[in-house]
Amino acid sequence: MRDFDYHWASSLDEARRLGAEEGAAFLAGGQTLLRDLKHHRRTPTSLVKISGVLPREIDLRDGGITIGAGATHAEIAVSEVVRERLPALAGLAGHIGDPAVRHRATLGGAVVAHEVAGDYPPACLALGATVHTTDRDLAAAEFFAGPGRTALEPGEIVTAVTFPVPAKAAYVKFLNPAARYAMAGVFVALAADGRPRLAVAAARADGAFRWREAEAALAATFVGDALREVRMPLDGLAEDLFADAAYRGRLAEVLARRAVSLANGAAPGVAVFSHGSPLRVGVAR
Amino acid sequence: MPDVSMTVNGRAVRGTVEGRTLLVEYLREHLHLTGTHVGCDTTQCGACVVHVDGLAVKSCTMLALECKGSAVTTIEGLAPHGAPLHPMQVAFGEHHALQCGYCTSGMVMMAVDIARRLGEADEATIRDELKGNICRCTGYHNIVKAIVAGATAMAAERE
Numbered sequence: 425m426r427d428f429d430y431h432w433a434s435s436l437d438e439a440r441r442l443g444a445e446e447g448a449a450f451l452a453g454g455q456t457l458l459r460d461l462k463h464h465r466r467t468p469t470s471l472v473k474i475s476g477v478l479p480r481e482i483d484l485r486d487g488g489i490t491i492g493a494g495a496t497h498a499e500i501a502v503s504e505v506v507r508e509r510l511p512a513l514a515g516l517a518g519h520i521g522d523p524a525v526r527h528r529a530t531l532g533g534a535v536v537a538h539e540v541a542g543d544y545p546p547a548c549l550a551l552g553a554t555v556h557t558t559d560r561d562l563a564a565a566e567f568f569a570g571p572g573r574t575a576l577e578p579g580e581i582v583t584a585v586t587f588p589v590p591a592k593a594a595y596v597k598f599l600n601p602a603a604r605y606a607m608a609g610v611f612v613a614l615a616a617d618g619r620p621r622l623a624v625a626a627a628r629a630d631g632a633f634r635w636r637e638a639e640a641a642l643a644a645t646f647v648g649d650a651l652r653e654v655r656m657p658l659d660g661l662a663e664d665l666f667a668d669a670a671y672r673g674r675l676a677e678v679l680a681r682r683a684v685s686l687a688n689g690a691a692p693g694v695a696v697f698s699h700g701s702p703l704r705v706g707v708a709r
Numbered sequence: 710m711p712d713v714s715m716t717v718n719g720r721a722v723r724g725t726v727e728g729r730t731l732l733v734e735y736l737r738e739h740l741h742l743t744g745t746h747v748g749c750d751t752t753q754c755g756a757c758v759v760h761v762d763g764l765a766v767k768s769c770t771m772l773a774l775e776c777k778g779s780a781v782t783t784i785e786g787l788a789p790h791g792a793p794l795h796p797m798q799v800a801f802g803e804h805h806a807l808q809c810g811y812c813t814s815g816m817v818m819m820a821v822d823i824a825r826r827l828g829e830a831d832e833a834t835i836r837d838e839l840k841g842n843i844c845r846c847t848g849y850h851n852i853v854k855a856i857v858a859g860a861t862a863m864a865a866e867r868e
Contacts, residue, residue: 427728
């Protein structure tokens with residue numbers, strides 16, 4: 425890892441000023457950034473530590489749950505309000521990485537990292553989330569701008585994300601057998617106004633996306649079988665040694681049906697599958 | 710170089726480090742607390758798990774400077790020097806939960822964290838919680854048994 429200057433920001437204003445400087449990067453929980461620094465994928469000349477100045481409250485108001493960007497995955501997973509009103513999101517947070525990673529990694533860091541296999545991007549897209557920054561409010565679809573990229577300007581900091589509470593939602597993912605991140609993940613939500621949204625993670629090389637054909641089929645009837653004839657276009661699907669495009673596409677189709685069934689079930693939340701059997705079904709602890 | 714100060718195993722420590730110095734490097738190379746291991750350096754294996762402000766973290770994926778003002782506990786600090794071992798350490802011994810021992814300090818620190826958060830968790834939960842701790846010798850069975858026993862002993866101690 426190359427060395428860098430380290431600044432502990434004492435206010436959001438100070439963080440914005442330091443972060444806008446040439447070669448600066450923001451450090452929240454560091455669970456993605458430190459990996460990238462070790463691999464020389466990023467070589468900032470200064471890090472601005474912002475954990476201390478990011479909000480981390482979780483509030484329910486006006487039909488949405490607003491979560492401070494500094495909240496860790498572990499905090500979101502055990503939040504009473506998230507577990508009760510949006511169990512799919514609590515379960516999603518509780519199945520990212522492992523417990524030690526979840527103690528450090530933050531919601532803000534995860535959305536800014538915008539990893540292709542990240543779990544939060546499909547949740548943001550399917551729930552119609554709003555990303556709040558120090559400068560503006562952005563719809564999730566505007567915020568995410570290709571893998572690893574966002575609409576953030578230099579010095580701009582994500583402060584919170586608001587997730588509208590849906591009528592139903594579920595997240596289902598299938599794990600890479602080695603690294604245990606998603607090989608494909610599907611977040612489905614039936615919004616309070618009755619509109620279905622379905623977003624897929626890890627399947628396309630250019631990041632999470634809404635699967636409009638599936639949404640159209642679900643608009644008629646919100647049941648898993650409505651997706652039986654809907655095929656994932658193979659164009660643009662990610663390929664690696666674990667899954668070619670045809671396998672990944674098929675995986676996304678199957679996960680989509682299961683996600684809808686889970687959302688309609690008695691205990692909606694999250695289901696995590698790996699080769700062989702389900703690892704965990706239900707809301708994380 | 711920047712100054713760093715924190716509490717490690719109940720003792721206030723201070724020194725100077727590079728910005729890029731990882732917590733595990735600070736513990737091992739500056740403080741000579743070599744019980745914390747580095748297995749992968751990529752946040753996967755869990756050999757480097759320590760507690761920061763009471764929570765299990767991977768010390769290969771945290772900068773020493775991020776611990777400013779924090780309380781860090783390593784495997785050396787789990788039981789005070791000369792005192793009886795921590796119940797989880799005893800359980801690992803009794804259940805033969807280690808062979809080569811490389812993963813053990815991280816496993817024990819994770820196990821204590823699991824027991825603190827979840828109390829007496831069932832085996833399936835413990836296996837799920839060990840997702841980020843890799844052991845290449847034991848096949849995990851005895852580790853899981855030890856954590857069940859250690860968590861029970863910790864619960865009994867609390868009562």
